[in-house]
Amino acid sequence: MKKIIVLLVLLVSVNKVLAEGPPVEWEKTFGGSLDDLGISVKQTMDGGYIIAGSTNSYGAGNDDLWIIKVDFDGNDIWNNTFGGSGHDFANSVQQTTDGGYVIAGKSSSYGAGNDDVYIIKLSADCIDQPRSDLTGDCKVDFRDFAVIASEWLDCNLDPPETCRE
Numbered sequence: 001m002k003k004i005i006v007l008l009v010l011l012v013s014v015n016k017v018l019a020e021g022p023p024v025e026w027e028k029t030f031g032g033s034l035d036d037l038g039i040s041v042k043q044t045m046d047g048g049y050i051i052a053g054s055t056n057s058y059g060a061g062n063d064d065l066w067i068i069k070v071d072f073d074g075n076d077i078w079n080n081t082f083g084g085s086g087h088d089f090a091n092s093v094q095q096t097t098d099g100g101y102v103i104a105g106k107s108s109s110y111g112a113g114n115d116d117v118y119i120i121k122l123s124a125d126c127i128d129q130p131r132s133d134l135t136g137d138c139k140v141d142f143r144d145f146a147v148i149a150s151e152w153l154d155c156n157l158d159p160p161e162t163c164r165e
């Protein structure tokens with residue numbers, strides 16, 4: 001009886017080891033003919049993903065820090081390289097509460113010599129800017145109201161259009 005239980009336990013654990021993981025929803029590659037590397041990825045508020053890494057295929061020469069924004073299905077929304085003629089890498093990326101992004105890495109192109117800490121802050125994505133967004137942060141909130149209010153005040157409470165040249 002003991003032997004049977006041991007055998008059953010073994011079978012169950014072997015089954016666990018051999019179990020397949022979840023199915024692939026999508027997979028993508030980004031890059032050119034030289035070395036390109038993803039280091040950090042995070043899901044973003046819009047359901048897409050932000051990826052940080054480095055590219056030798058594009059940019060200013062040697063490795064450049066490479067940021068890629070993809071949508072929910074992994075389609076490239078935008079991408080950008082940062083760095084100079086030296087070696088520039090991203091280590092980590094995440095979205096910030098203002099909808100922008102902050103990236104940490106290292107750069108030998110800039111700074112005091114050899115590798116230096118390299119931090120980049122990007123503002124929020126603004127692919128569809130609302131018409132009433134006057135502050136350029138891609139959303140309509142009290143800051144836009146403050147801009148309108150100050151325009152009316154500047155115009156002695158007449159419609160601001162009448163004060164514009």
Ligand SMILES: [Ca+2]
Nearest residue numbers: 031032033034
């Ligand atoms: Ca490549």
Ligand SMILES: [Ca+2]
Nearest residue numbers: 061063084086
């Ligand atoms: Ca570079």
